[in-house]
Amino acid sequence: MAVDVSALNRKFGIAGVAEVVAANGGLPAVRVRGKNGSGEIYLHGGHVTSWTPAGGRDALWCSKKSMYEKDKPIRGGVPLCFPWFGPKADDASAPPHGIARLMAWELESIREQGGDVTVVVALRSDASTKKWWPHDFVLRHRVTYGRELLMQMELTNSGNAPLTVQEAQHTYFAVGDARQIVIRGLAGVTYRSKVENVTAAKQEGDIRITAETDRVYLDTQSAVIIEDPSYKRRIAIHKENSKTTVVWNPWIAKAKAMPDFGDDEWPEMVCVETCNVGDFAVQLKAGETHIMGTRLKVESL
Ligand code: TA6
Numbered sequence: 001m002a003v004d005v006s007a008l009n010r011k012f013g014i015a016g017v018a019e020v021v022a023a024n025g026g027l028p029a030v031r032v033r034g035k036n037g038s039g040e041i042y043l044h045g046g047h048v049t050s051w052t053p054a055g056g057r058d059a060l061w062c063s064k065k066s067m068y069e070k071d072k073p074i075r076g077g078v079p080l081c082f083p084w085f086g087p088k089a090d091d092a093s094a095p096p097h098g099i100a101r102l103m104a105w106e107l108e109s110i111r112e113q114g115g116d117v118t119v120v121v122a123l124r125s126d127a128s129t130k131k132w133w134p135h136d137f138v139l140r141h142r143v144t145y146g147r148e149l150l151m152q153m154e155l156t157n158s159g160n161a162p163l164t165v166q167e168a169q170h171t172y173f174a175v176g177d178a179r180q181i182v183i184r185g186l187a188g189v190t191y192r193s194k195v196e197n198v199t200a201a202k203q204e205g206d207i208r209i210t211a212e213t214d215r216v217y218l219d220t221q222s223a224v225i226i227e228d229p230s231y232k233r234r235i236a237i238h239k240e241n242s243k244t245t246v247v248w249n250p251w252i253a254k255a256k257a258m259p260d261f262g263d264d265e266w267p268e269m270v271c272v273e274t275c276n277v278g279d280f281a282v283q284l285k286a287g288e289t290h291i292m293g294t295r296l297k298v299e300s301l
Pocket residue numbers: 073079086096097170214246248271273
C-alpha cells in the first residue's frame with residue numbers, strides 16, 4: 001500500500017527539525033535537521049542512511065550505486081539484519097540477512113528534546129513476514145540523532161512460544177581510505193572468518209584492512225574505535241547487549257561482484273557491526289523484550 005508522505009509529514013513532521021519526504025526511489029524517509037546532529041532514516045527497512053554530528057561530516061557511507069527499491073536492501077548506512085544473519089540455514093532461497101531490511105516499516109513517532117531528535121519506526125509480523133519466518137514479533141528501531149548517534153533494536157516476542165533470533169546493525173562507516181585506518185578494541189578476541197578459512201583465530205593487536213576482510217568476533221562486548229588519519233577523526237562504537245562484532249571490507253574482487261557497489265568504492269568504507277549471530281543468537285521467551293544498541297561518537301584526531 002502506497003504511503004501518503006504528505007499526510008505522514010502533517011502528522012509527525014516538526015517544522016525546521018524533521019520532515020517526512022519522498023527520498024531516493026520515491027521511498028518515504030525522515031530527514032532530520034537537529035541542532036546537535038542531522039541525518040536520515042528510510043521507512044524501507046527502518047534503514048538509517050546518514051548521521052552527521054553538528055559541525056562534522058557524515059559518519060556513515062552509502063554506495064552511489066545503491067538501489068532504492070521496495071524489494072532490495074539499501075547498500076550502505078545501517079541495514080538491519082533480522083531474524084537471521086547471512087544465508088538462512090534451512091532455506092537457500094531466503095533473502096540473505098533476513099527480511100527486516102526489505103520490509104516497509106511504520107513511522108511511530110518523532111520527538112525533539114534538547115537539540116536531539118529521536119525517530120521511532122516499527123515492523124510488526126504479518127503475512128509477508130510469516131511467509132519467511134512463521135512467528136509473531138514487534139521490532140522497533142529507536143534512533144536518536146545528536147552529537148552522538150544512538151540506535152536501539154527493540155524486539156518483543158509477541159507470540160506464545162520461545163524465539164531464537166540473530167540480529168545485526170550492519171553499519172557502513174565512511175572512511176578516507178580503508179587501507180589507512182586502524183581498528184582498535186578487539187585485540188585478543190577470538191574470530192571466525194570464511195575468507196581466511198578459520199573458525200577460531202585470535203586477533204593479534206589492532207586490525208588493519210590489507211585484503212578482503214570478513215570476520216565475526218566472538219563473545220565480545222568491547223567498544224571498537226576506528227582511527228581514520230585521512231579524515232582526521234576517531235569513531236567510537238559502543239555496544240549494548242551484543243556479544244558478537246563483525247568487521248567487513250569487500251576489497252577489490254568482491255566490490256566488483258556486487259552490482260549495487262561501485263568497483264572503486266571499497267576504500268571509502270568499513271563495516272563494524274553490532275550483532276548477536278551464530279552461537280550467540282538471542283533466545284526470547286513469550287512476551288519478552290530484548291534491546292540491542294549501538295552508540296556512535298566522533299572525535300577529531
Ligand atoms: O557482514 C558481512 C557480510 O555477511 C559479508 O559476508 C557480505 O555478505 C556482507 O555481509 C554484505 O551482505 P549483503 O547481503 O548486504 O550484500
